[in-house]
Amino acid sequence: MTETTQDALKFAYWVPNVSGGLVISNIEQRTDWTIDYNRKLAQIAEANGFDYALSQIRFTAGYGAEFQHESVSFSHALLESTSKLKVIAALLPGPWNPALAAKQIATINHLTNGRIAVNIVSGWFRGEFQAIGEPWLDHDERYRRSEEFIRALRGIWTEDSFTFRGDFYRFSNYSLKPKPIDPQPEIFQGGSSRAARDMAARVSDWYFTNGNTPEEIAKQVNDIRAKARENGHSVKIGVNAFAIVRETEEEARAVLAEIIDKANPEAVNAFGHEVKNAGKASPEGEGNWAKSSFEDLVQYNDGFRSNLIGTPRQVAERVVALKRAGADLILLGFLHFQEEVAYFGEHVIPLVRALEQAEAETPIAAE
Numbered sequence: 001m002t003e004t005t006q007d008a009l010k011f012a013y014w015v016p017n018v019s020g021g022l023v024i025s026n027i028e029q030r031t032d033w034t035i036d037y038n039r040k041l042a043q044i045a046e047a048n049g050f051d052y053a054l055s056q057i058r059f060t061a062g063y064g065a066e067f068q069h070e071s072v073s074f075s076h077a078l079l080e081s082t083s084k085l086k087v088i089a090a091l092l093p094g095p096w097n098p099a100l101a102a103k104q105i106a107t108i109n110h111l112t113n114g115r116i117a118v119n120i121v122s123g124w125f126r127g128e129f130q131a132i133g134e135p136w137l138d139h140d141e142r143y144r145r146s147e148e149f150i151r152a153l154r155g156i157w158t159e160d161s162f163t164f165r166g167d168f169y170r171f172s173n174y175s176l177k178p179k180p181i182d183p184q185p186e187i188f189q190g191g192s193s194r195a196a197r198d199m200a201a202r203v204s205d206w207y208f209t210n211g212n213t214p215e216e217i218a219k220q221v222n223d224i225r226a227k228a229r230e231n232g233h234s235v236k237i238g239v240n241a242f243a244i245v246r247e248t249e250e251e252a253r254a255v256l257a258e259i260i261d262k263a264n265p266e267a268v269n270a271f272g273h274e275v276k277n278a279g280k281a282s283p284e285g286e287g288n289w290a291k292s293s294f295e296d297l298v299q300y301n302d303g304f305r306s307n308l309i310g311t312p313r314q315v316a317e318r319v320v321a322l323k324r325a326g327a328d329l330i331l332l333g334f335l336h337f338q339e340e341v342a343y344f345g346e347h348v349i350p351l352v353r354a355l356e357q358a359e360a361e362t363p364i365a366a367e
């Protein structure tokens with residue numbers, strides 16, 4: 001039986017801090033990667049029931065993302081423009097080392113009353129690492145490094161005279177001052193491979209995974225939570241989805257069809273080649289994107305697979321099905337972010353809250 005939570009689901013949106021939106025398609029997108037657009041978007045999101053915003057880190061162009069703002073400084077700017085929203089800044093071990101990251105995030109934590117969180121990403125884009133002169137480690141080695149990175153962050157944030165002897169990082173009697181104020185910055189991670197799940201079950205607060213059906217999400221959740229329990233750890237689950245919510249299902253499906261019709265096949269296939277190689281490099285060959293079709297790959301993180309495409313009621317019911325499968329948070333991408341974040345907050349989140357309330361009153365045993 002899948003373990004579910006009675007807590008209200010959290011909602012996050014992808015910060016469009018890279019150009020080209022979240023689909024590799026020539027469809028019109030009224031989404032912009034600039035700071036002015038993003039400040040307003042963050043304000044719209046916090047006024048409409050969103051809890052978190054997730055920024056992205058990319059060092060080079062690739063498959064549509066020609067321009068890319070850096071994640072930590074951009075996240076800080078969004079925190080300065082809002083008052084409640086938490087912003088999750090992506091950190092890529094390799095370019096970042098934990099000493100700098102811990103210091104940077106601790107300062108932003110003080111500047112923003114504790115609203116910064118981090119997402120540790122392990123890298124999928126070999127060309128990016130080559131372009132910036134970073135060694136490209138094997139798949140599972142990337143996760144071994146990320147795990148040391150997370151252990152180092154936590155140690156620096158919580159201990160005085162922190163000493164750590166890892167294969168990638170070393171610390172001797174290091175005392176960070178000031179440390180972050182409580183609650184400590186939450187540590188998210190992205191990836192779905194066995195190495196990613198095992199790392200989540202040992203050290204992360206949150207596991208972010210690509211879009212998928214409730215059945216497939218439940219398999220990941222059960223695996224992670226069983227392992228976490230053995231480790232005396234607990235981890236929450238965030239699931240990606242690309243939402244297309246319209247008054248009628250036909251309209252929503254027509255938008256999806258247009259996104260796919262106008263996909264740029266060369267860019268989608270090149271992206272698919274890159275990510276499938278990165279995933280196959282895991283010993284089990286089952287990382288994110290291992291089973292992605294051409295259509296799935298038009299959205300960077302398999303967001304169509306979560307099927308949040310339809311009317312507000314259909315989408316709210318599917319959101320609750322993901323919750324029943326074990327999701328604690330839904331991470332959302334949209335075609336026209338400002339308009340659609342507002343629409344989602346007005347028309348879908350209240351229905352989700354009503355359904356959650358109804359389930360809390362008559363709990364249904366999850367399969």
Ligand SMILES: Cc1cc2nc3c(=O)[nH]c(=O)nc-3n(C[C@H](O)[C@H](O)[C@H](O)COP(=O)(O)O)c2cc1C
Pocket residue numbers: 055056057058090092120121122123124125189190191192193194195196208209210240278279282286287288289301331
């Ligand atoms: C929600 C989410 C956000 C991610 N954000 C980034 C990012 O900003 N930059 C990046 O290089 N990779 C990002 N990734 C990629 C992952 O860190 C990882 O490299 C990828 O999912 C493949 O992992 P796997 O082979 O373990 O499944 C993200 C992944 C997920 C699921």
